[in-house]
Amino acid sequence: MAVMNERLDLRVAGVDLAVAAVRRDGDDAPVVFLHGFGSTKEDYADVALHGAFAGRPFLAYDAPGCGETACEDLSAISLPFLVRTAQAVLARAGITRFHLVGHSMGGLTALLLAHQEPDRVLSFVDVEGNVAPEDCFLSRQIVTHPADDPEHFLADFAERVRRSPQLAGALYAAGLRHRVRPGAVRGIFESWST
Structure with a gap:
């Protein structure tokens, strides 16, 4: 089976999305990955x-x-919105039962999804997931380093990560501005920490 890149046009909680996905079809239950x-x-x-x-x-x-x-409205993004998006993606892809792997933010999203739909989840792997706000270096940032401007918050956050003692911090920080839109950060972090 070939690996396919696709775009799924969805409407979630009144918000239009064009979801970029990569997948491979087959006869077995798929593994669904939710990134951090x-x-x-x-x-x-x-x-x-x-x-x-x-x-x-x-x-x-x-x-x-x-x-x-x-995403037509970045201010709509929150962890509950990410769960509803996962449900919409699964429905559009015709996936009824699946193995679930989530990392960090995706781990928490996956945990909430599995809690809401336990009969659909065949197995669950939480890779470095954060099940409580106090576990997460990222979500605490919205409280410990507040900023009104999303651009400034993300730039300052990336700089703090770049200077962190973790060896991969600089690599993570270098790609952050290309992987996350500043307008999405507050909704994700604030819903993660409440």
Whole structure:
């Protein structure tokens, strides 16, 4: 089966989305990947190259406000909105039962999705997920370093991450402005920390 890139035109909670996705179809239940803040679907696309996943159907997509997904109203984005988006993507893709993998923000989104629809989730992997606001360096930033201007907040946040002692911080910070739209940050972080 071939790996396909596609665009899903959806309307979620009154907001128009053009969701960028990558997927491979097949007969088995697919693995659905939900990326973290500052990540994109491309972080999972190479699953198609791993022998253990040979022929395994999968779906990964860019969350609203991230990557190549277009969202007409970035202020509508919140964790509940991300869950509703996941439900809409699954419905459009015709996926009824699936294995679920979420990372960080995607892990929390996946946890909420699994809680709402437990009969559809065959297995669940939470990669470095944050199940409580106090667990997350990212969501605390909205409180510890407030800024009225989304552009300034994201630029300052990226600079703090770049200077952090984590070795991958500079790499993460370098790609952040290309992977996340500033207008989406506040809604994600504030809903994550409430």
